[in-house]
Amino acid sequence: MKVGIFSNSGQASTQVSNALRSKIKAVGLKLDDDRPDIVITVGGDGTLLSAFHHYESQLDSVRFVGIHTGHLGFYTDWRDYEVDQLVDSLVHDNGQSVSYPLLDIQIDYTNGVHEQLLALNESTIKKVTGTMLANVYIKDQLFELFRGDGLCVSTPTGSTAYNKSTGGAVISSELDVVQVSEIASINNRVFRTLGSPIIISPNESVRVEPVHSKENLMTCDQKVIGNRAIRSMSFKIATQRIAFAQYRHTQFWKRVSESFIGVKPLD
Structure with a gap:
């Protein structure tokens, strides 16, 4: 060995x-x-x-x-x-061994470049300054127009990290699901979001399309991606898993x- x-x-x-x-x-x-x-x-x-x-x-x-x-x-x-x-x-x-789910992240940039990433804990997307506006789709169906600081998408084990501080639920590591939690969303009589974390099943995906492609900051665990115009980001449970002895x-x-x-x- x-x-x-x-x-x-x-x-x-x-x-x-x-x-x-x-x-x-x-x-x-x-x-x-x-x-x-x-x-x-x-x-x-x-x-x-x-x-x-x-x-x-x-x-x-x-x-x-x-x-x-x-x-x-x-x-x-x-x-x-x-x-x-x-x-x-x-x-x-x-x-x-014991294994845990991972997050599959697909990013499309406005210049036509496509990137695929894996996260053990979570991925976030925020606007550098001001309010982030983004169309949120679940299985290609428009779910909401998000307004706020950003969104956090986490794995079950990652649900105990940044997701928890945003008010997200702690999810059992035995579930192959993705959680989406809001970061300081704007909710009043004019603008509405669901206002609650959502749990996505293994056969579903979440796509986030920023209304303004520039000035967005995206993270994948500790990795930070800035100064790149993002057209869309899609999230789902990855086919790969991490194994621990x-x-x-x-x-x-x-x-x-x-x-x-x-x-x-x-x-």
């Missing part, structure tokens, strides 16, 4: 990465950052998102494992002091509870 290590540049993460490399070599596993079977990320959720996009073209053959060296990691199951236990799990790996992968709702609530049972 070939193991790749993807780390941020922080001192704590660098120390963990160096220890991890030494221990992996000591047990006879092969280190390969180019064509790995397992990618171990060292840092936090931002590091894992970067690793996901780095290995995006290898999703059919790569499983991820996350070590977090900070205070909170939603996608990361291991702590920095558990390197020995993780290496032992690598030695006894039998291919076990399920050595002791934390159950989704336990992860949500521990990350946001920290509740303990009453005695």
